[in-house]
């Protein structure tokens with residue numbers, strides 16, 4: 034979480050930093066700030082809230098650093114906003130990550146007569162660099178980072194010199210290579226309109242960049258080789274393209290994404306005894322769908338683990354297991370930790386990752402890219418569809434059958450329901466609670482639908498396997514709590530139908546997602562959203578689209594900030 038950027042060149046650093054931070058806002062938007070040097074002076078513009086607040090002022094200078102924050106230590110406020118400067122205003126630092134031993138470091142500073150002005154873990158870094166500085170900024174950074182415990186990506190600047198220093202351990206950082214200008218950034222979206230040539234930094238690396246050169250070192254200051262890579266997507270893909278929100282644009286991109294993801298291929302022998310899927314949030318729900326499909330189609334036993342739990346429980350895996358990590362960003366700290374744990378236990382790892390060359394993509398034994406393209410909306414939509422396609426392709430890889438490509442058209446057909454789903458949302462958007470139910474493949478969809486609704490509209494939504502209702506949650510059913518029932522005409526249709534009847538019998542209002550032509554379902558539903566008829570195992574694709582659109586329209590009608598929901602960040606790089 035948090036986005037950082039650095040610029041050194043001949044242009045106005047102010048504009049480049051602010052534009053870059055706006056693209057990094059998906060990583061956090063509690064506060065924002067930039068620092069720019071001019072005439073050997075550092076000027077800072079920072080405040081609580083969004084990046085656009087910085088636009089009221091313009092700082093002169095052609096070298097600077099910037100930050101957009103997702104608060105961990107210290108509330109979102111002006112005083113906790115980055116960049117932080119040292120007492121003499123000579124050095125300035127922005128930080129993404131968590132410094133776990135900051136209290137100890139801070140008390141050392143207090144002993145030395147240095148006081149911190151913020152409640153953050155990050156501020157200690159700038160004071161330590163100021164103490165360690167002996168004429169060479171890179172050397173001072175190398176010295177200080179040896180004392181930091183935790184995770185970090187840093188950009189550091191001195192008021193007098195010509196360079197910027199970056200350092201990485203556990204949080205992403207890349208170098209952008211321009212023409213007489215260079216960049217540091219948490220990810221490529223921040224700099225894509227300036228350059229497509231990047232160096233992805235590894236953990237335990239320090240970068241020194243100036244207008245004219247880029248050097249990469251290890252933490253001991255020894256220069257290292259680096260590889261320049263080309264970013265294979267463009268600025269247009271990271272813009273709204275006429276849609277009111279990125280989320281809506283990304284929902285509508287799904288037919289194209291599905292088509293693209295269908296091109297993924299696996300080179301993988303079935304020489305493991307079971308699969309363990311590790312992931313968080315939406316990616317974990319894709320993994321749950323994957324379990325049903327891998328078990329049904331490929332007859333491979335699958336265990337699903339939420340990465341943040343997996344890493345702290347008894348880990349009974351071995352070299353006979355294949356651990357699959359699913360992640361859009363490829364940076365999720367818990368998923369990354371699960372991969373590292375799997376390696377320690379000798380298991381093989383496979384990553385299903387969207388962001389090319391992200392940390393998890395580079396750490397797994399093999400990676401298959403899910404090909405959703407840049408996903409900017411904080412709520413994951415097209416990445417989910419691409420994860421599903423990839424998991425289905427994996428399941429079919431172990432059989433003699435091919436995955437049916439007609440799903441692309443069915444997704445496109447389902448998108449045409451957007452206007453009617455908005456009308457339905459108009460009836461329900463003021464409700465405070467929702468129940469989502471489904472069985473079998475539709476249960477993970479219920480989980481995903483409830484997550485989408487709660488994260489962008491702040492409505493409480495619970496998801497249950499429909500058969501579990503009678504074991505407790507049915508007590509919640511009343512006219513004020515509508516139920517979204519997922520009931521396509523698949524193998525569990527009759528069972529789910531009965532569960533819906535149970536809700537109706539208790540005066541619950543039911544919105545059912547059903548298969549087109551199913552007239553009977555109207556008997557137990559207040560409203561029906563009909564999805565196209567597809568093969569039994571393909572229903573998740575069309576149902577996901579309906580759930581996304583419903584959540585989107587409800588949130589929009591409630592005037593919520595759909596692309597940047599409160600308290601969230603897209604890339605969760607802290608535990």
Ligand code: F6R
Nearest residue numbers: 314315316360361362365412413
């Ligand atoms: C929800 C959402 C999150 C992510 C989760 C994992 O809409 O986006 O739940 O799915 O934080 O992120 P990745 O896939 O980047 O590991």
